[in-house]
Amino acid sequence: MSGFNLLHLITKSQPVALRPCSLPSGACRTKKTWPVSFPKEELKKRLTPAQYHVTQERGTESAFTGGFTHNKDEGTYTCVVCGSALFNSATKFDSGSGWPSFFDLMKEESITVTDDFSYGMHRVEATCSQCGSHLGHLFDDGPKPTGKRYCINSASLGFQPKDAASSSEGGAASSSASDGKTEL
Numbered sequence: 179m180s181g182f183n184l185l186h187l188i189t190k191s192q193p194v195a196l197r198p199c200s201l202p203s204g205a206c207r208t209k210k211t212w213p214v215s216f217p218k219e220e221l222k223k224r225l226t227p228a229q230y231h232v233t234q235e236r237g238t239e240s241a242f243t244g245g246f247t248h249n250k251d252e253g254t255y256t257c258v259v260c261g262s263a264l265f266n267s268a269t270k271f272d273s274g275s276g277w278p279s280f281f282d283l284m285k286e287e288s289i290t291v292t293d294d295f296s297y298g299m300h301r302v303e304a305t306c307s308q309c310g311s312h313l314g315h316l317f318d319d320g321p322k323p324t325g326k327r328y329c330i331n332s333a334s335l336g337f338q339p340k341d342a343a344s345s346s347e348g349g350a351a352s353s354s355a356s357d358g359k360t361e362l
């Protein structure tokens with residue numbers, strides 16, 4: 179009988195090292211914090227299902243279905259979640275892709291770009307720097323002078339027509355009216 183070998187197994191037991199989220203692939207990107215965040219419940223009420231899916235679950239709307247794909251009005255495109263100004267209509271161009279496309283940003287820091295390895299390909303994801311909402315992707319096949327193509331979901335965007343922003347040109351463009359939440 180050699181049943182006593184069980185002892186060996188017991189003494190050999192070792193603590194299982196569950197590694198915290200430290201994958202180099204950026205798989206734990208949700209841990210990153212953004213300057214602005216909104217409760218999930220509020221967003222679900224405020225956004226349409228499509229807007230919620232694209233911005234919060236990194237979805238992609240079907241080509242040619244978005245409301246802004248063929249929008250040629252002058253104005254400012256904003257983040258639909260936090261209202262941050264992202265693109266000027268002057269940088270919008272018809273890429274033929276079926277999604278609103280821009281060749282430049284209003285401000286370099288308004289969008290955060292990260293590597294995206296989903297669906298077995300490498301793309302560059304464009305994210306709102308304020309609230310972390312998924313916007314779309316950035317490609318290098320855009321027109322001059324930047325050569326960039328920000329391929330953005332309509333569902334991620336809001337739009338402020340130029341006419342509506344009557345006298346805010348050159349003045350206090352930043353809409354920091356609701357800045358009352360500065361206490362930490």
Ligand SMILES: [Zn+2]
Nearest residue numbers: 257260306309
């Ligand atoms: Zn945002």
